[in-house]
Amino acid sequence: MISYFVSFLIIGSIYAIAALALNLQWGFTGLMNFGIGAFYMLGAYTSAILTSGPTTEHIGGFGLPVVAGFIGAALVSGGVAFLIGFPALRLRGGTFAIALLAIHETLLLVVRNESWLTNGVWGIRGIPRPFFEVVNPKHYGYIYLIIVGGLLLLIYLAIAKAVRSPWGRILRGIGEDEDLTSMSGKNCWSYKMQSFIFGSMIMGIAGAAYVHYTGFVSPQVFNPLMSTFIVWLMVMVGGTGNNRGVIAGAFLVWAIWVGSDFLTDFVPAAVATRIGFIRMLFVGIILGITVLTRPQGILSGEKRN
Amino acid sequence: MLKVNKINKHFGGVQAICDCTLEVEKGTITGLIGPNGAGKTTLFNVITGFYKPGSGQIHFNDEDITGLQPYQIFRRGLFRTFQITREYKEMSVLENLLLIPKGQVGERLWNVWFKAKTIAEQEQENLDKAQEILEFLEMKSKKDMPAKHLPGGEKKLLELGRMMMVDLDMVLLDEPGAGIPPILQNKVLDYIKKMSRERGLTLFVVEHDMNVIMNLCDPIIVMTDGSVLTQGSPEEVRSDKRVIQAYLGQNPSEHHT
Numbered sequence: 001m002i003s004y005f006v007s008f009l010i011i012g013s014i015y016a017i018a019a020l021a022l023n024l025q026w027g028f029t030g031l032m033n034f035g036i037g038a039f040y041m042l043g044a045y046t047s048a049i050l051t052s053g054p055t056t057e058h059i060g061g062f063g064l065p066v067v068a069g070f071i072g073a074a075l076v077s078g079g080v081a082f083l084i085g086f087p088a089l090r091l092r093g094g095t096f097a098i099a100l101l102a103i104h105e106t107l108l109l110v111v112r113n114e115s116w117l118t119n120g121v122w123g124i125r126g127i128p129r130p131f132f133e134v135v136n137p138k139h140y141g142y143i144y145l146i147i148v149g150g151l152l153l154l155i156y157l158a159i160a161k162a163v164r165s166p167w168g169r170i171l172r173g174i175g176e177d178e179d180l181t182s183m184s185g186k187n188c189w190s191y192k193m194q195s196f197i198f199g200s201m202i203m204g205i206a207g208a209a210y211v212h213y214t215g216f217v218s219p220q221v222f223n224p225l226m227s228t229f230i231v232w233l234m235v236m237v238g239g240t241g242n243n244r245g246v247i248a249g250a251f252l253v254w255a256i257w258v259g260s261d262f263l264t265d266f267v268p269a270a271v272a273t274r275i276g277f278i279r280m281l282f283v284g285i286i287l288g289i290t291v292l293t294r295p296q297g298i299l300s301g302e303k304r305n
Numbered sequence: 306m307l308k309v310n311k312i313n314k315h316f317g318g319v320q321a322i323c324d325c326t327l328e329v330e331k332g333t334i335t336g337l338i339g340p341n342g343a344g345k346t347t348l349f350n351v352i353t354g355f356y357k358p359g360s361g362q363i364h365f366n367d368e369d370i371t372g373l374q375p376y377q378i379f380r381r382g383l384f385r386t387f388q389i390t391r392e393y394k395e396m397s398v399l400e401n402l403l404l405i406p407k408g409q410v411g412e413r414l415w416n417v418w419f420k421a422k423t424i425a426e427q428e429q430e431n432l433d434k435a436q437e438i439l440e441f442l443e444m445k446s447k448k449d450m451p452a453k454h455l456p457g458g459e460k461k462l463l464e465l466g467r468m469m470m471v472d473l474d475m476v477l478l479d480e481p482g483a484g485i486p487p488i489l490q491n492k493v494l495d496y497i498k499k500m501s502r503e504r505g506l507t508l509f510v511v512e513h514d515m516n517v518i519m520n521l522c523d524p525i526i527v528m529t530d531g532s533v534l535t536q537g538s539p540e541e542v543r544s545d546k547r548v549i550q551a552y553l554g555q556n557p558s559e560h561h562t
Contacts, residue, residue, distance in 0.1 A: 161418060166411035166428070169396075169404050176393045183353060184405050184467070185379035186412075194414055 006141035008258055009251075013148040014209045016250035019234040020152075020159055020243060021202035027241035028163055029195040030175035032093060035084075035100030036203055037227030038107045042080055043073035043204025044211045044222070045111065048124040051212075055126070058119040066130045070208045077204025081197045089192050104224060112219045123218025127211050144213050151209060152247070155202055160243055162198075171195055230257070233283060237290045239297015248299055256282050306331040306475060306507050307352070307383075312361035314344075314351055314531075321347040323531035325361075329475070334501050334508045336522030338515075338542075340552055344531040345511045346388055349477050353385045354378045366474065380407060382474035386467075386481060388511070390460035394453035398444065401452050401463055402435040403428070405470040431470070438469045441496070443489065458484040465493060475507040482517045494521055519543070527551065 018036060025031040047069030054061035064072075088099045111118045118124065131143050162168050173181040174188050182188050211217045221227065230253065238249020260279035264272040271278070290298065307329040314322040322344045329335045337345050350356045352363055354375040362371045370378055393401050409431070410416050411424035439445045442462045447455065452463060461484050468476055481497070482490050494517065500506040512518045518525060519539045526536040529551040535542065542548055 158418065161421075162414060165417040165424060166403070166409040167414050167417050169400060170412060172396065173393055173404050176395060177391060179355065179375070180391045180393070181404075182375040183355065183379060183385060185376050185407055185471075186404075187374075187376050198414065 003138075003141050006145055008254065010141065010145050010148050010213055011210075011258075012251045012254040013145070013152045014206050014213075015231060015234060015254055016247045017148075017152055017155055017206040017209065018203050018231045019238065019246040019250040020155055021199040021206070022231050022235050023238075023241065023243060023246045024159055024163070024171075024202075025195055025199040026235065027246070028168060028171040028175055029192060030178075031089075031192060031196055031199075032097035033100055033196070033199070034097040034224075034228055034232075035104040036231050037222045037224055038100070038104035039077040039081065039200040039203035040207040040210075040227050041104075041107060041111060041219075041222040042077045043207030044217050045118055045124070045207075046076040046204070047073040047208035048127045048211045048217045049117075052124055052127050057122070058115060058124065059117050060124070066128055066212055069212065070205055073204040073208035074201040077207070078197045078201035081200035082193070085193045085196050089189060089196065101224065101228075104222075104228065108219060108222055111222070118219075121219060123216060124211075125216050127215045127217065129212055129215050148209055148213070151205070155205070156243060156247065159202075163243070167191075167194075230283075233287055237287060237298060239294075239299050242297055242299055245297040245299035249297065252298065253283060253286070256286060306366060307509065308362075308364040309348070309352065310362045310364070312348070312351055312363065313359040314347060314356060315359055321531055322351065322358075325528070325532050327526055327533050327536070329507060329509050331507055332501065332505050333524065334497070334510060334522050336518045336525040337509060337511045337528060338513075338518055338525060339528035339534070343528040343551075345528055346479060347531075348528070349385055349479055349511065352378075352477065353383065382472070383477070384468055384471065384473050384475070385477040386461075386464040386479055388479040388483075390457070390464055392452040392455075392460055392463055395451055397449050398439065398452055398455065398463060399432070399435055399448045402438060402466055402470050403431050405467050406431050407471060434470065435466075438466045441469075442466055442493075458486060458489070461485050462489070462493070465496075473506060475509065478508060478510045478512075480512055481510065482512060482514050490517075497521065 018040060022033060022036055025033045049060035050062050050064045050072045051066055051069040052060055053063050084103055088096055091099055112121055114120070129140065129144070130147060132140060135143055163171065170181065170186050170191050173184070173186065174191055178188050234250040234253045235246045237253055238247065239245030257279055260275055260282055263278070264275050309325060309327045312322050312325045325344070325348060339345055347356065351358045354370070354373050354377070357372055362369055364370065365381060365383055368381070370381065393404070410420055410427055416424060436445065436448070439448050442465070444459055444462060447459070452460070455463065461481070465481065481493065485493060497508060498521065501508055510522055523538055524536055525539055525542045527534045527542060527548050534547055534551055535545055537545070
């Protein structure tokens, strides 16, 4: 039970990292990134390929240290964001969102089919878990929780500092009124690009954090529901533009998501097999309640920070 | 200082600006008047890079600025205010001002984490300046209020406050007096005159209030139907029959001639 809870906290923290990144892009800059999963996936696969041991099934087996995996994940996600940003940042609002969604689906197809690179649907195994050898495997969760928790704290502090600075003020300005910001002498395109790249790098780091916990990665994890839409839910429930709020939102949504598993014991068998749909219903209800009663998010009333 | 040469701009079939040519001399407060729909605000939008002109050139300080991005034009020292006020609604009044200064150290992401001290010093400088401006505009008590809660007149003042945050060569003011209480209006107009006299700031002002225009501006340019009708001193413009016609419609006796 306790290890279940630790596992919940680890995955919750990883989602919280992704939610912070989305909050930077959407909550502050107004970039409707519906391709979170793409950067999450890029980070996950980059780190997996860089750090896993020798293999004949796919490219890689570089066996680099885990830290290199994290750095590589951030660089590849950021680099791809830079390339995508050139055409995509010309689009505004909903069209940007659709473009990113399409890019995610395209990259997902590449990952599924280019098995020389990613081993296709079979996935990559044997991804190293940091400090796995030095502790009792039974207690490994605690170690990883400390790593991921520290990462979350570090990223939270970095983002909180950035959005309070003049840099963040310009992002908020763009989020509110891009034309006015441009007429105030700020190169909006450059700032949108910076926000897009920085946020996407953090999403890549979240992906790396995921694979070094599970030790395995396959394309199933990166369907838009589990890698993009759930993060949007977390941000909306937590409070768009509120960093502490979206962390709380991430844990709350994730708690409801995994908590619904426990329900299977208490409901008739016919319903239990459909629990996956019921959890979506729950999450939908939570979103509805939040939007109706606390449109600023569960931690509303706090100043933006 | 500002030369507009044969600018054309149309939206679909509507010719908003038609072969418009005009010049604003350095150090003057030039007025721009004309009936509604004459193209004054569109001209401002074209000059500041918000719209691309269909044809023609704009020179500012002897440099061709046609087709530059709005932020590039701002950086050359040309600023504008809006007829319908624009402000960052969710930001505080103070933040609305703090965003404006050019080249802040903290505008670079890397510096945010590694040059915190320099940024803090610069922020304090800008903060002092902003407080001073708010005091002048009699808005100091509202500095932490989200700008969306300001009454219309004070939103107008906030735009002027933004202008005061930076050193500029030229400012385009779109109806600066509208919606401001008369006493404060005088204060603001005095400030504009003072800026012009002491710092050589060039101003180009659209205004509907004829008292403001006649007291503040010289020369005055009159626009109708997207091009310049005439220009001259306040007296000349006031006595020009064509100007009166443009405002009041064509004289019936001259119809069909």
